[in-house]
Structures are given as C-alpha cells and as structure tokens.
Amino acid sequence: MEEQDIALLCELFEGTPRQGPGSEATTRRALACLPQGFQPQSILDLGCGTGGSTLVLADQTTAHITALDMHQPFLDTLRQDAQAQGFEKQITMVCGDMAKLEDVGDSFDLLWAEGSAYSIGFEHALSLWRAKLRANGCLFVSELTWFSTEPAEEARAFFAKEYPEMKDEVALRECAESLGYRVVETFRLPAEDWQAYYAGLEPSLERCRERHGEHPVFTSTDQEREIYEEFGSDYGYLGLMLEWPSLRG
Numbered sequence: 001m002e003e004q005d006i007a008l009l010c011e012l013f014e015g016t017p018r019q020g021p022g023s024e025a026t027t028r029r030a031l032a033c034l035p036q037g038f039q040p041q042s043i044l045d046l047g048c049g050t051g052g053s054t055l056v057l058a059d060q061t062t063a064h065i066t067a068l069d070m071h072q073p074f075l076d077t078l079r080q081d082a083q084a085q086g087f088e089k090q091i092t093m094v095c096g097d098m099a100k101l102e103d104v105g106d107s108f109d110l111l112w113a114e115g116s117a118y119s120i121g122f123e124h125a126l127s128l129w130r131a132k133l134r135a136n137g138c139l140f141v142s143e144l145t146w147f148s149t150e151p152a153e154e155a156r157a158f159f160a161k162e163y164p165e166m167k168d169e170v171a172l173r174e175c176a177e178s179l180g181y182r183v184v185e186t187f188r189l190p191a192e193d194w195q196a197y198y199a200g201l202e203p204s205l206e207r208c209r210e211r212h213g214e215h216p217v218f219t220s221t222d223q224e225r226e227i228y229e230e231f232g233s234d235y236g237y238l239g240l241m242l243e244w245p246s247l248r249g
C-alpha cells in the first residue's frame with residue numbers, strides 16, 4: 001500500500017469509535033471466556049486503535065494494561081478518553097510494532113488482539129506472541145473468518161484480493177493448536193458489531209471525501225461494506241480465547 005493510502009486510511013479511522021467490528025458487549029463476552037478464576041494482572045492490547053477494547057478491559061479487570069499501536073494519533077485519542085474515564089494510571093500507551101515487541105516486557109497474563117492480528121498474518125502473530133505469554137496465560141484474538149464452506153463468488157473474489165490468507169473456523173482452530181495453544185472457547189461476533197462499525201465509519205467517510213475528494217481508499221471502503229451487506233452471512237469475525245499451556249508436547 002502506498003504511503004498516501006495508509007495516511008488516508010488512518011485519517012478515516014481516526015474519526016471512528018472503533019477501527020474494526022467489535023463492541024463493549026463483545027469485549028465483555030470474550031472476557032467471560034477466560035478459564036474460571038483467571039484474574040489477569042497484566043494485559044497487552046495489541047493493535048488497540050483508539051482503545052475500544054482497552055477501556056473495557058480497564059473497567060472490567062484490575063490489570064495493568066499496555067496498549068500498543070503503530071499509529072500515534074489513535075493512542076492520543078485513547079489517552080484523552082482514559083483520562084476522562086479515570087483510567088490513566090491503569091493504562092500505558094506504547095507506539096510500536098506488534099511484529100517486533102522489543103520494549104514491552106514479557107510474561108503477560110493476557111494478550112488481547114481485536115481485529116488486529118491479520119495485519120501481520122494470523123499464524124505469524126500467534127507464533128510470535130507466544131514468547132510474550134506466561135505459562136497458562138491466555139490470548140484473545142478476533143479474526144476475519146469464512147463461515148460458509150461455499151461462499152458467494154463475489155465475496156471469494158473480493159477477499160482473494162484483500163485477505164488471501166483468510167481461513168475458516170476449523171482451520172483457525174487447527175492453526176492455533178498446531179502452534180501449541182489450547183482452544184478454550186470460540187464464538188462468532190454478532191451482526192450488530194458490523195452494523196455499528198459501518199455506521200461509525202459513515203460520517204468519517206463523508207468528512208474525508210469533503211476534505212480530499214474521491215479516492216480509491218474511500219471507494220474500496222464502500223465496496224467492502226456492499227460486499228458485507230450482500231454476502232455478510234458467508235463470513236464474519238470469530239473470537240478465539242486461547243491458553244498457552246504450561247506443559248507443551
């Protein structure tokens with residue numbers, strides 16, 4: 001992707017409540033998947049964006065949260081919201097690369113990655129992030145997934161271009177297990193999360209078009225929404241709660 005395209009994409013998402021499908025209810029639902037009695041004291045939120053999940057994690061746990069994203073303006077928004085909600089001491093913001101993770105420490109109780117693992121590849125992310133988990137620590141990840149074994153040709157063609165690595169539910173589970181994780185639970189994110197995502201995107205898209213005129217970044221965002229509206233039952237986001245066991249075979 002060209003530098004200007006990335007800049008426009010970032011600008012587009014600076015104006016949205018979340019940067020991918022998700023919601024407060026989904027973050028809570030995911031927390032409820034943690035093994036019984038699991039009370040994280042340290043969480044690393046990878047690709048936190050403006051902190052849609054981070055603030056829920058701060059509210060629902062007593063953990064210290066390291067919120068990492070590569071785009072500083074997203075972290076600036078999170079900082080403001082964390083201050084407004086009284087969570088500034090509970091959250092440390094780090095502008096960095098989730099594929100490197102040199103300066104964030106090790107042995108986290110819980111890693112969190114809502115809609116972000118795809119940017120470095122699901123398998124690569126899961127493989128890399130194992131080094132950041134303590135034994136019996138957990139990783140929650142939500143990932144774009146085929147729900148249908150025979151998706152519509154239009155959807156297949158669109159994602160062959162946009163996300164050729166996209167897997168189905170069985171393949172995601174197998175991938176996690178082959179890397180040594182135990183699958184604690186999986187669930188599909190509800191359609192409301194997608195509707196809220198596109199509703200949140202609409203005003204920002206309008207503002208960006210007023211500022212910059214028409215651009216392929218904006219038309220491809222429209223196209224993505226149209227594909228979802230027509231073929232959204234063929235795919236969606238799968239949430240996976242994974243545990244990194246202390247005994248690895």
Ligand SMILES: C[S@@+](CC[C@H](N)C(=O)[O-])C[C@H]1O[C@@H](n2cnc3c(N)ncnc32)[C@H](O)[C@@H]1O
Nearest residue numbers: 018019020047048049069070097098114116119
């Ligand atoms: C789809 S958004 C999800 C954001 C947020 N978790 C949410 O659910 O609203 C993906 C996020 O990952 C960040 N990101 C992408 N690649 C990254 C990388 N290599 N290192 C750190 N952050 C990255 C983007 O800046 C963006 O905020």
